[in-house]
Amino acid sequence: MNPDVYLQPPRVAQAPGEAQTLYDTLLRPQPAPAAIAQAHAWLDDRLAEADLLDCDLPSDPADLPAWLARRNAAVGEQYTAYLAERQAGGPRRYFSNRAHALFFLRGVAPTKRVDGAWLYGLSRHWQDVRYAGLITTYLEELGEGDARANHVAMYERLLAEHGCDAIEGLTDEQYVQGAIQLALAHGADCYLPEVIGFNLGYEQLPLHLLITAYEFNELGLDPYYFTVHVTGDNAHSGHARKAMDSVRQLWPVLEDGDTFAQRLRRGYLLNDLGAGTLDVIHSFDLETELCRILADKSAWGRHAHSDYCRIEGRTVNDWLQDPTQARGLLQALEKSGWLRRGAPPEESRFWKLLQSERGEMFGVFSGYEQQVLADWIADGRVPEGKGQRRLTFRASRRLRDTLLPSASALGESPANDDIVDGDIALLRARLEKAKSRADVMAELVPLIGPATHATPVGLLATRQFNRLHRTA
Numbered sequence: 001m002n003p004d005v006y007l008q009p010p011r012v013a014q015a016p017g018e019a020q021t022l023y024d025t026l027l028r029p030q031p032a033p034a035a036i037a038q039a040h041a042w043l044d045d046r047l048a049e050a051d052l053l054d055c056d057l058p059s060d061p062a063d064l065p066a067w068l069a070r071r072n073a074a075v076g077e078q079y080t081a082y083l084a085e086r087q088a089g090g091p092r093r094y095f096s097n098r099a100h101a102l103f104f105l106r107g108v109a110p111t112k113r114v115d116g117a118w119l120y121g122l123s124r125h126w127q128d129v130r131y132a133g134l135i136t137t138y139l140e141e142l143g144e145g146d147a148r149a150n151h152v153a154m155y156e157r158l159l160a161e162h163g164c165d166a167i168e169g170l171t172d173e174q175y176v177q178g179a180i181q182l183a184l185a186h187g188a189d190c191y192l193p194e195v196i197g198f199n200l201g202y203e204q205l206p207l208h209l210l211i212t213a214y215e216f217n218e219l220g221l222d223p224y225y226f227t228v229h230v231t232g233d234n235a236h237s238g239h240a241r242k243a244m245d246s247v248r249q250l251w252p253v254l255e256d257g258d259t260f261a262q263r264l265r266r267g268y269l270l271n272d273l274g275a276g277t278l279d280v281i282h283s284f285d286l287e288t289e290l291c292r293i294l295a296d297k298s299a300w301g302r303h304a305h306s307d308y309c310r311i312e313g314r315t316v317n318d319w320l321q322d323p324t325q326a327r328g329l330l331q332a333l334e335k336s337g338w339l340r341r342g343a344p345p346e347e348s349r350f351w352k353l354l355q356s357e358r359g360e361m362f363g364v365f366s367g368y369e370q371q372v373l374a375d376w377i378a379d380g381r382v383p384e385g386k387g388q389r390r391l392t393f394r395a396s397r398r399l400r401d402t403l404l405p406s407a408s409a410l411g412e413s414p415a416n417d418d419i420v421d422g423d424i425a426l427l428r429a430r431l432e433k434a435k436s437r438a439d440v441m442a443e444l445v446p447l448i449g450p451a452t453h454a455t456p457v458g459l460l461a462t463r464q465f466n467r468l469h470r471t472a
């Protein structure tokens with residue numbers, strides 16, 4: 001196989017499902033009123049679904065502290081058992097290899113890319129002290145305007161670092177959680193009890209966060225995005241505690257609270273809809289994922305190979321005519337010696353086409369796709385790092401820090417307000433004209449929404465909002 005040219009292909013259009021369509025229409029700086037109305041109708045259907053699920057929330061809010069303590073203790077015990085299992089030589093529980101971990105990172109990206117969004121609609125209530133805890137939680141999700149601490153920006157960097165930023169091929173179920181969060185973001189005034197209930201569920205420390213962080217580190221992947229949630233969501237003083245306090249603070253005064261409690265419970269159960277962390281992790285099959293990647297490539301590459309590229313007597317273009325032949329192509333590549341399974345990837349000629357800067361297929365596979373191929377070739381039979389044990393992420397970071405000066409020593413600024421950006425100049429001009437704190441906040445609120453808070457102007461707006469909120 002020796003393709004003389006591999007054209008950069010057009011994106012293959014896939015018809016998005018209902019949740020993804022809603023997600024895309026809501027993740028805009030100012031979603032259209034029609035999109036918001038549609039989101040409310042969709043959310044009502046999800047709430048009706050949630051109604052059918054079992055709920056472990058206590059019916060009396062006075063029992064919430066004991067419930068929170070019990071949940072935390074149970075997760076602590078389960079994690080201790082996991083660690084003991086690993087120390088006794090047990091295998092990783094979640095991720096069979098790095099490709100599996102990156103598959104997960106991509107698979108939950110629609111949710112993580114809108115992290116914190118469900119609380120956005122409360123930011124308009126900055127003058128009402130009952131909302132202070134939840135608004136603080138939202139601002140902490142946004143890193144208080146520091147790009148390094150903004151959870152969405154952090155996740156984007158993690159995706160980009162491993163060549164996972166082109167997210168395609170996900171199911172509509174994988175957009176359900178993100179769409180719920182965005183629908184709540186743009187419906188807080190209609191769905192306040194549901195927002196509070198959803199937040200109560202989302203901010204509890206789950207076991208999967210702890211295990212994911214542990215196994216990411218072990219695989220040499222940065223676990224920080226996950227560890228920051230372990231520390232930030234803590235039940236003593238963190239987001240979980242604030243979530244519980246908000247129930248008491250925003251409980252209605254003039255009603256008996258039954259309707260509020262019922263709606264809060266439904267909001268809490270929204271957390272269980274769509275594809276969750278474990279669903280995504282368990283849906284991984286290395287060969288199926290590699291075949292999906294090859295099938296996607298086939299639409300782009302079927303006219304890009306010369307006629308003399310033949311595998312088992314057929315031209316590459318012929319193999320690529322039908323995406324369902326991807327598995328057959330993989331077997332043919334193995335049989336004809338282009339792929340050597342069970343050997344280090346560098347020993348496969350096909351791998352060299354992708355890897356070498358002068359290779360005919362250099363740049364065709366993203367970092368993620370290369371990892372999937374590498375792990376499939378190695379087939380769990382190649383000692384990592386050619387016989388050397390792979391460093392954990394933390395160990396490799398310690399090694400790097402001893403060799404390189406830190407970012408602060410290089411004078412890097414966490415919040416570069418001097419960045420050249422037309423939006424920033426415009427915002428500054430508008431703020432100068434504002435006559436009151438309320439005027440300033442009215443300018444800032446639209447910019448700290450899910451679609452904009454991680455941009456330079458959104459980060460600036462978040463810093464300003466945070467400063468004024470703290471002193472309100």
Ligand SMILES: [Fe+2]
Nearest residue numbers: 115116141151
């Ligand atoms: Fe977060």
